[in-house]
Amino acid sequence: MPYFDQFMQQWKVYLTQQLSLSGLSYLVSGVGDATDIKANSLAYFAWLRTYSIELVGIDEARDNVAWVMLEKQLKAFAEKAEKGTFDLVSKLHLEESQIQIVLNFNYDGEQHIVYVS
Numbered sequence: 001m002p003y004f005d006q007f008m009q010q011w012k013v014y015l016t017q018q019l020s021l022s023g024l025s026y027l028v029s030g031v032g033d034a035t036d037i038k039a040n041s042l043a044y045f046a047w048l049r050t051y052s053i054e055l056v057g058i059d060e061a062r063d064n065v066a067w068v069m070l071e072k073q074l075k076a077f078a079e080k081a082e083k084g085t086f087d088l089v090s091k092l093h094l095e096e097s098q099i100q101i102v103l104n105f106n107y108d109g110e111q112h113i114v115y116v117s
Helices: 003-021 033-050 061-092
Strands: 105-108 113-116
Touching (some): 003 033, 003 061, 003 105, 033 061, 061 113
16 A cells, blocks of 8 residues: 555544544545545534634635645655655665554644644
8 A cells, every 4th residue: 555545544543533532423425535534634624623712713715725735744754655665675674564654643723734743
């Protein structure tokens, strides 16, 4: 599985947990996982924006910005992971399956974005 897909799955797990803590459910449309992840992410961002005192007056367009920024971060990390994994495999004689990359997600309520590390 490509790293971008793996990282999206990690986001999905985090998102599902956060939705549950917020009293919301992760909805599955049957259209596809990528579509469901985006739709549920936008619903979560809308919930955060709606229920945050710091974000009063910010419109729903900012939810799309939060999604685009998250997606770009995941793509950038996936590219780095692919290069780094190749280096580790070749230099340390590891198998790719031995390398596990776990991301952390942190929501910034002032900026209304998610940072990935």
